[in-house]
Amino acid sequence: MKPNVTRRPRKPAPKKPSGPPVTLLLNKPYMVLCQFTDGDGRETLADYVDVPGVYAAGRLDRDSEGLLVLTNDGALNARLTQPGRKTAKTYWVQVEGDPTEVELDQLRQGVELKDGPTLPAKIRRMDEPAVWPRNPPIRERKAIPTTWLEIQITEGRNRQVRRMTAHIGFPTLRLIRYAVGNWTLDDLPPGQWRKL
Numbered sequence: 001m002k003p004n005v006t007r008r009p010r011k012p013a014p015k016k017p018s019g020p021p022v023t024l025l026l027n028k029p030y031m032v033l034c035q036f037t038d039g040d041g042r043e044t045l046a047d048y049v050d051v052p053g054v055y056a057a058g059r060l061d062r063d064s065e066g067l068l069v070l071t072n073d074g075a076l077n078a079r080l081t082q083p084g085r086k087t088a089k090t091y092w093v094q095v096e097g098d099p100t101e102v103e104l105d106q107l108r109q110g111v112e113l114k115d116g117p118t119l120p121a122k123i124r125r126m127d128e129p130a131v132w133p134r135n136p137p138i139r140e141r142k143a144i145p146t147t148w149l150e151i152q153i154t155e156g157r158n159r160q161v162r163r164m165t166a167h168i169g170f171p172t173l174r175l176i177r178y179a180v181g182n183w184t185l186d187d188l189p190p191g192q193w194r195k196l
Contacts, residue, residue, distance in 0.1 A: 021073040022054055025183055026193040028068045030134055034059045045070070048191050057081055058089075058156055058180070065134070066091075066177035067185050070193070080180060086154035090179035091161050092129050093149045094138065095170040103168045107151070111167050115157060118164060122152040131176060132190050138173040146173060 034056050036046045054070040057077040080087050110118045126148045151161055162172045178185050
């Protein structure tokens with residue numbers, strides 16, 4: 001007699017995209033939600049992208065701008081978002097104040113945030129990039145300078161870059177994601193996308 005074995009129901013396999021893989025690069029504008037629907041009437045990706053079946057590979061905060069990869073390719077999405085893959089993301093960050101190299105070295109070595117230590121970041125000072133004006137503009141104080149930094153991380157925690165700069169005493173005023181892996185914004189205007 002066979003033993004009475006209870007089998008777990010199998011989980012359905014993830015749906016594969018219908019049709020060929022589609023990947024888009026979008027320059028997400030400031031204050032646009034990184035999703036296609038919103039019950040509160042705020043701007044979403046649907047206001048800019050009319051390609052069916054694509055979803056954001058990773059997130060970009062509503063108050064952040066810049067490069068967002070959208071795809072219907074599950075394998076690509078996993079490669080870009082899974083922590084073990086360590087896909088580099090490069091940000092142009094305007095901070096309030098003028099951090100010293102010693103202060104920036106803290107971020108290069110990794111800092112302790114509430115959700116644990118960060119991995120070491122690559123950081124360099126940069127000249128103000130030739131980017132579009134933000135609407136509304138950042139708050140500026142005459143007595144306090146601002147500094148632009150290029151910060152490259154391989155993690156994707158919630159508001160991580162903002163928390164990192166705040167941790168060393170330099171709040172982020174503007175954050176633009178310039179690159180994901182080898183893909184960059186190049187000359188893509190805000191709200192525009194291109195197909196790879």
